[in-house]
Amino acid sequence: MTTHSPVVVRELSGDQLVIVRRETLGKHTTKIVGTDDAIQGVARTYPEAFLARTIVVCEGASEVGLLRGVDRYYASQGKPSAYASATAFVDAGGRSPEHILRKAGVFSKWGFSTLAFLDSDVAIDDWDVDIAEAEGVEVHTWEGKLALEEALFTLLPDCAIDALITLAIELNSEDLVAGALEAVSSGTLTLAYVLSLVGGDAAYSDDERAILGKAAKLTTKDTKTAPGRKGWFKSITKMERVGADVLGPNLADSDVKLKDVMQALFAHAHG
Template structure:
């Protein structure tokens, strides 16, 4: 089975969402905080939950608007023969055409689908029905048993649920109806030792399968995973939980519990089940995260199921294929979901080089390390001013700063803009080979902050400095390079100055050079000798600019940086 479409109205952070899913079995939702990624997963989980006792509150209505009902709809396709039987959904099927249109009946050329709806009005009573597009009929009620047959598993922060033989847990699904009850009866009579020392039961066999699956998924190598009573003690099946030897798994670390929970649900899920996982990286080290991603994707493809995850992890973004990534955005209550296009050249490279971009609301793409370092220092200073004024920082506003890696920076900024991530390109102006790509980025909506024509970043900073400020800049350079190296690099470009000479712009003026010639020599030496071609050295340039802001604020460089600041901090 696969979800083909998710529609949500008046639900939590989303006034309206309409996401049409492509026919693929592994999908990863990314986006800034509060972009309603979890809202989409919640909508799926609530429509497919086998529970009747779902409680809603006024807070579940978008902006507290009780005048409009919550309406959640899922279109589920790729149905097997069991799902198509009259006893389940065979009498209530709709159709999905090749161009994504829903039709009342599964006519020739349309995929048979079932459209499930959950509606909640101000009375807060949920109502599950099967509906058809274009129909004026209220729809047929959907029992909990029918929803359970669709096989949804959700893995989130409540991982401990599936480490128990409680009602609705994955362990219970793997155990016959009486197995867990018999074990609890024994446990109630003879306490915990009766479980640990008693005869081998089906529960032990299930625990053994879980141990093997956890090892395969990259978790702990259990040597004695077995059922045992919760130390809290109870007579319900929820008191029966997995133990590692005599230690309850609920005492293990979050990563271990989360991996074990995923492994349990992998076993319980039959081919074709739908699995949704919120913040898959939570509690997992990078190597475990990468292994889990690979395994889940392979399992979904091999067993004809579907896995939908969310993540805030750059590592996860880098590990996945571009077409696996879906960027979620929310503006004025409207949720949109954009798939990263697999056929766009450089899309994969952009994600792997700049994964933070797709996890943000807006992104500053620096052309290279110098520009990134310069911008980072300025942003830290601007953040301090924002905090002092009681205004939000760049992080609170969801702004990211990434290295576009030279000539690819314009292309990457355009890709991010196409995914509804507002982009700014910070770039120098001494390379005519990138002009066409910069123009294309601008046409796509990217804000471009670029220096004066033919100026590198170093040249732009130096081009308006007086002798004293030039001396200050050279002293900044001496902090990271030997003074003799700095001096020789500049003097070699001043024909009237005898080598070795002095690191002193005043003496160069005395030797007969103009201020413009000296500026040009310093700028060329700084660029060619890569004085500032590292992020930490770019930060020194940012510090220099701030130290001389009284001069820069009224020249082109200051005006360009003011554009950068407005982009970051204006809503």
């Protein structure tokens, strides 16, 4: 018998894992994890989730990376780390909102404090949200129809947009960034023009922010050109840089819609 071992959680099957919780008056309850393929897959990929108190079920790897990066920034500023507060960020695999919310609901039923963090560019059925919230899940998404990259370019301050553009070139190349801008704007917004704004006093217009957000998320499935395109920040490692180097330092000056989501996702760690 062992407790709090991610190796054991990863190696055993779901019907061999039992969640034990202390209730009132010293009593305990037990629940078998079960053998559902999706949940057992999560147990093996993210075994730390079953050893946490709070689970943030993220739409995909980009959201996981962003939150890891923001958490790293908070820790560098002397705030408690979400990980130190027994929190796990779980990748739901980038599937439908219904799938993400159902997965969050399962964790909540098992007794975990559970939050769901997902984009709003794909319509989220109010019925699915109501079911998840009835199961105890806190659902957090963007106001309007925005993917993560669009939300960042829309809601961050101008100096942070400069930093995002600079980071996009560093993590990819000028050619890739320029090509995405060309594809999205049909040549009306060039990288040369965007770079002329970086570090200057001019504010980015709403239209420019919208184009930058669409270009940042552009992948091969969105366009028949540039095979192999994966977006500017679409990986845990790249989005972790965005969270630590751009979002974290600029969150206080961001739009309240962005601040509200981030503060809610880290409330369990920071009180």
